[in-house]
Amino acid sequence: MTKSRLIAGIATALVVASSAAACSSGGSGSDTDTLTFMFRGGDDEKKAYQEAIDRLTEDTGVEVKMIVTSADQYAQKLQAAVAGNKVPDVFYIEQASLQSYVSSGVLMDITDQVAEQGVDLDNIWPYGVDSYRFDGTVQGTSEGRLYGLPKDIGPFAFGYNADMLEKAGIDRPDPDQPLTWDEWLTICQKLTQDTDGDGETDQWGTGLNVQWNSQAFVWSNGGDWTNEDHTQVTVDTPEFAEAIQYIADLTNEYGVTPNPEQAQTLDTYQRFMAGEIGFFPVGPWDMSVYNDLDFEYDLMPWPVGKTGEPATWVGSLGIGVSNTSSQPEDAVKLATYLSTDETAQQTLIDANVQIPNRIDTAQEWAAEVEEDDTLKPTNRQEFLDIAEDYGREMPASFTYGAEWYDELWVGIQPVLDGKQTAAEYLAEVQPRMQELLDQSNAQAEQAAAAGSAP
């Protein structure tokens, strides 16, 4: 009886001790001299960042520990880290989350330190830098304080299967002269055919995704999601409806895209890569994959609507510094290196995963194709044109939360299936979106008032 009690006592002590040890070992605070950098990405990014970090360690002796997560878990893990007071010193920050992180005092204002360290902000894409500026009320203008440096900007361009066009006897689109919607539709109709004679269409002009591609059509037609100061939802304008209806008609009226069932079987992205689709969007992150396809592809300006000007969105991801970092200067330096270090940028460019952050490097990169015409895509300049001229931020990038924006997509399928007209649906959904946008703005105000924003 005494023996079993002894054993029980020892077992309990062991359990308690191990759980206590587990608790404390889980909480490794930031040791002096080791910064933590949390991000999500593939092997290319890891390699490039390792190089930037190595240079940083060489130059300053500061060590850095990288924490990589998968893309869909990043937001949750970051939030958990913030809630648990274990914020990494440097981490990825999305445009859409900037305001709430700043108002909650998580992100550090790095304006002064970046200036002190002599970073040439003029040589970084203005859109990239301004996306992480916030003056307490408005984000994205050049007047706000800086809360992050861009990891990259992603101009979302339009591309085409050059081999397919050649086979159909169609000229390559002019990089300086965009096609109108009607011209483009005619080409798509020519491309949509049954190439192997089995009675079923197996080649289509295009295959669009309304959530990511409608922006180019809406904006080029003169419509927009909100007014300039993001207080009024303007999706129920005729221009907006025309654009959405045009996209839906591509499938239902003109049949130049795979139908929804075919798209579910094999989505249009895969079909483009298999050579079944003529025109498809191309982001910088696609280059590494597309360069290896067995057909030639190239970039072109998006087809234009009423305004006659192309338009598309530019994505971005930022690198922010924690307000509670124990080594703020070194952390800012790390962010700078990750964003602008030349070797790291070169590695990323060579891996074809993004366009260069520095404007001078980007211009060189685009000009390279004049010397070496095996480099793909030939019309790299298109990415730069978007970054400089006709690219804009996504409608919900600079609002406080994206719920109002997501609401549009929830019920849009009937429009795409041809069961409801775009105009009807937009009239229905506008009040709901407006309510959510109002809520979003109210929260932004309260956060600004209650938070520790400068």
Next chain:
Amino acid sequence: MTSTATPAATGARTPAPPAPAPPRRGGTSRLHRIEKRWALLFVAAPVIGYLLFIAYPTGFALYASLTRWNGLGPMQFIGLDNYVALAGDERFHQTLFNTFFYMIGIPVGLAISLALAVMMNRKLFGRAAFRAIYYVPVISSIAAIAILWQWAYNGDFGLVNQFLAIFGIEGPNWLADPAWAKPAIIMMAIWKGLGYSMLLYLAAIQSVPRSLYEAAELDGANGWKKFRSITLPMVQPVTFFLVVTQVIGGAMIFIEIQIMTPTGGPEYSTASVVYHIWLQAFRYQQMGYATAMSVVLGLLILVITLVQFRLNRRNAGFVID
């Protein structure tokens, strides 16, 4: 009862009181004190666990539901505003409807698993193999199963539609059709839970005393009568247990939806309450609002469970000799 016994008789006949029982209170004996200390120590572990991991978070959640909080910064007390917003949130009502719709699968699943259990109870060739096969989905990863079923439900070449095509039925594009997405998920959930319910039913059926069946046979009962009048009532405790736990589990359904219909389904037709809570908490950073929804869900589950227990009261003290 007033005693009128004669004094003489009382005095002599009073039985001696039993030997004094060991003193109960205070534990004066050393053994008692040692025992008590150890007892408290052992009990302390789960009690502390309960306080730390259940009581404290619940209290915190109740407070958080009365605040505006984005999960990162300070919490701002706003009273019952979140609950008022809930009452008007159409999407929340839609998800409540969806969640309760999913519970249609519970009686169907129980009926099927009971039938399976009855079948597995006979002497079949390969019975052990069948039992194992039916139980495999229970121990499989829910994420893997969801991905598998997502492919099976594909409109063009999925297994489900191929199977239906044998009978000449053209299956819908299950997960993309607002009318068929929920039934699709119900079928998958039933399939997954069959093995577990079947196992419990099997154990219950096997513990029914043979004598009852024999007595019934003597009275001339056929198979169906035996099932209805003996087996069914005798497994009622298991049925009750399964209904209660599956209602609670069903109210919290989330992973299947997040994997098979990541955006909440066509026109938000598959989103469950927990999905909506997750979306609000982590995508839209409305932690306070999401917590209010969780509180409402928790209360709902509590009420339903209490109602079930109440309805079952007449069965509770049910013994068979």
